Structures are given as C-alpha cells and as structure tokens.
Amino acid sequence: xxxxxxxxxxxxxFGCTKPSVGSQQRRRxxxxxxxxxxxxxxxxxxxxxxxVVVTELSKNITPYxxxxxxxxxxxxxxxxxxxxxxxxxxxxxxxxxxx
Amino acid sequence: xxxxxxxxxxxxxFGCTKPSVGSQQRRRxxxxxxxxxxxxxxxxxxxxxxxVVVTELSKNITPYxxxxxxxxxxxxxxxxxxxxxxxxxxxxxxxxxxx
Numbered sequence: 207x208x209x210x211x212x213x214x215x216x217x218x219x220f221g222c223t224k225p226s227v228g229s230q231q232r233r234r235x236x237x238x239x240x241x242x243x244x245x246x247x248x249x250x251x252x253x254x255x256x257x258v259v260v261t262e263l264s265k266n267i268t269p270y271x272x273x274x275x276x277x278x279x280x281x282x283x284x285x286x287x288x289x290x291x292x293x294x295x296x297x298x299x300x301x302x303x304x305x
Numbered sequence: 306x307x308x309x310x311x312x313x314x315x316x317x318x319f320g321c322t323k324p325s326v327g328s329q330q331r332r333r334x335x336x337x338x339x340x341x342x343x344x345x346x347x348x349x350x351x352x353x354x355x356x357v358v359v360t361e362l363s364k365n366i367t368p369y370x371x372x373x374x375x376x377x378x379x380x381x382x383x384x385x386x387x388x389x390x391x392x393x394x395x396x397x398x399x400x401x402x403x404x
Contacts, residue, residue: 234333241340242394243372253389255397260359261404270399272371273342280399290352295341298354300369300379300399305360 244274256280258302269299343373355379357401368398 248254258270258280269282276283282299289295347353357369357379368381375382381398388394 236335240392242392242396243342243388244394244396249395251395253385253395253397255400257400257402259402259404260362263359270369272373274371274396286352289342293339293341295343296348296350296352297341297343297373298352301354301356302401303356303358305358 247274247279260302263302263304266304268302270302272299273297346373346378359401362401362403365403367401369401371398372396 244254256270271279271282271285273282273286273289275285275289277285286297286299290297343353355369370378370381370384372381372385372388374384374388376384385396385398389396
C-alpha cells in the first residue's frame with residue numbers, strides 16, 4: 207500500500223568530520239511529520255463529510271468505510287482488511303442497520 | 306497529538322569513516338513502517354466494528370467519527386479538526402440524518 211508519509215530529511219547532513227577532542231560529531235536529523243489518515247480520497251475538498259438519509263437505505267445492513275482506503279467510499283469495500291494486515295491496525299466499518 | 310509512527314532506525318550507523326578512493330561512505334538506513342489509522346481506540350479488539358440501528362437515532366443529525374481520534378467514539382466529537390490542522394489532512398465525519 208502506498209504510504210503518504212512525509213519525511214523531511216536533512217540530506218545535506220551526510221558529511222562526516224574527523225572526531226577530535228572538544229568537538230561533537232555531526233548527526234543527521236530526521237523529522238517525521240504526523241501522517242494523514244486519508245491519502246487519496248477527494249483531496250480537493252477541505253473536509254470530506256458525507257451524509258446518509260437513513261430512511262433511504264435499501265439494504266438491511268450497509269457498511270460505511272472508516273479506513274479511508276475504500277474504492278467505493280463512503281461505502282466500505284473491505285479495504286480495511288488489507289490496511290490492518292499491512293500495519294497491525296484494527297480499524298473496521300460502521301454498520302448501518304435498518305432494524 | 307501523540308503519533309503512533311514506528312521508526313526503526315539503524316542507530317549503530319552513526320560511525321563515520323574517512324572517505325577514501327574505492328570505498329563507500331557508510332550511510333544510516335531509516336525504515337518507516339506504515340502508520341496505523343487508529344492509535345488508541347479499543348486496541349484489544351481485532352477489528353473495531355460498530356453498528357447503528359437507524360430507527361433508534363434520536364437526533365435529526367448524528368455525526369459519526371471517521372478520524373479515530375474522538376473521545377466519544379464511535380460518535381464524532383470534532384477531533385478531526387485538530388488532526389486535520391496538525392497533519393494537513395481533510396477527514397470529516399459521516400452524518401446520519403433521519404430525513
């Protein structure tokens with residue numbers, strides 16, 4: 207699964223200096239930015255909000271995506287299983303039940 | 306916000322060698338594991354699935370969390386706003402409407 211993680215690495219920090227008394231060895235700095243939950247869905251929208259008028263549900267049970275990986279978003283297509291397996295996560299859908 | 310990002314860094318790779326013809330400078334390797342979406346909610350459960358019997362909804366509009374940061378999960382408490390601001394993400398809730 208493609209990761210949207212952004213890593214800003216000080217790539218100029220590779221240079222090594224000969225250690226000497228009184229000087230500190232240069233170290234590279236790696237700054238990791240907190241990852242987005244939604245890598246791809248409707249990224250032109252400032253906030254992805256969906257509405258369901260519950261009287262219009264046709265099936266007895268309709269699963270809605272909460273992993274932001276579904277190809278049928280906002281509906282669940284089971285993509286959370288691949289995500290959970292790849293990351294050790296435990297996310298799952300919201301089930302809307304008519305009764 | 307606390308990040309659950311796992312970074313496995315070759316911390317033994319700091320050593321510098323004097324560059325010489327025919328040898329490669331040692332470089333540290335940083336491997337970043339794909340991040341979980343859910344850092345804290347019901348982590349003892351293999352998969353977090355919630356059900357809503359839509360006939361039991363009391364309010365005209367009930368927002369359900371899709372950012373996995375809500376203190377009232379599975380309901381939305383607006384925590385996606387903090388997450389979006391911190392990460393540049395654009396996630397939002399699922400709104401269940403009675404009509």
